[in-house]
Amino acid sequence: MMNHNAKIFVAGSNGLVGSALVRQLKKQGYSNLLTPEIESLDLTDQQAVETFFATEKPEYVILAAAKVGGIHANNTYPAEFIYLNLMIQNNVIHQAWKHDVKRLLFLGSSCIYPKMAPQPMQEEYLLTGLLEPTNEPYAIAKIAGIKMCESYNRQYGTQFVAVMPTNLYGPGDNFHPENSHVMPALIRRFHEAKEQGLDEVVVWGTGTPMREFLFVDDMAAGSLYVLGLDDARLKEHLLNYPNPCFVNLGTGVDVTIRELAETVKEVVGYSGRLTFDPSKPDGTPRKLQNVSRMTALGWQSTVALREGVELTYGWFLENQDDFRA
Secondary structure (H helix, E strand, C coil): CCCCCCCEEEECCCCHHHHHHHHHHHHCCCCCEECCCCCCCCCCCHHHHHHHHHHHCCCEEEECCCCCCCHHHHHHCHHHHHHHHHHHHHHHHHHHHHCCCCEEEEECCHHHCCCCCCCCECHHHCCCCCCCHHHHHHHHHHHHHHHHHHHHHHHHCCCEEEEEECEEECCCCCCCCCCCCHHHHHHHHHHHHHHHCCCEEEEECCCCCEECEEEHHHHHHHHHHHHCCCHHHHHHHCCCCCCCCEEEECCCCCEEHHHHHHHHHHHHCCCCEEEEECCCCCCCCEECECCHHHHHHCCCCCCCHHHHHHHHHHHHHHHHHHHCC
């Protein structure tokens, strides 16, 4: 749907999500990309964002900028998670409307759903129960972003839509030993245990929670598929209020944390023991998305978990010097 010369603003282009979106855009032949560094555009600064939109006049916006992290980070920095994400979203979405952006795509998260939501989770389950306490501030910010897109669509006739990716991983991930998500944390932990000849790797929790994982390049392909839907299909599926203006983006398949850890252990080639620490929080018992709406739109993921872990570990090995504490 988009002209290949269209000016596209990718907010958060250096993160895991944003860098994958830039890779996919370039792969599909889009070269007129706006990817400002945080040093040149602070998305929490209302005036700076307004000036950027007025000067650059993007035609399309992909809002991938966010403060993200795992359980430890969410528990430790709840104020930053709600404040920064709300500020970024408010500024970018409002200016997109104010400057007549043709279409905006907001990147959310599967954590928007209630902790005890029926499985697999459908888009209609939003706001039907209490959230998981460990990431509630982040989830509330993402829900606000969805509702902001919906509200502008209803009041102003904009075409602001969203995708809710499940747990993402892949090249460009954050491998910080404390503030990363489970996949990169396990990759680094097993790799360093292998290097140091450690007899044991201890993983937080019981290992029983189930999670769904989506390779980040699959996420990018699915996101651009939604952004490029023709007007008729977009209005039928995502802009037909009160139907949700967002769609789940995942694989529709989940594994236990134990199964994930065992897969990472095998890929890394670690031969020691794997044990779990039940005194640490598990988080939500299960998070599996229903991806039937996305499938009905004509898209599904292609990278299986084992292949994705291998690709991610390969990228880690090539860039591991950048991750040294």
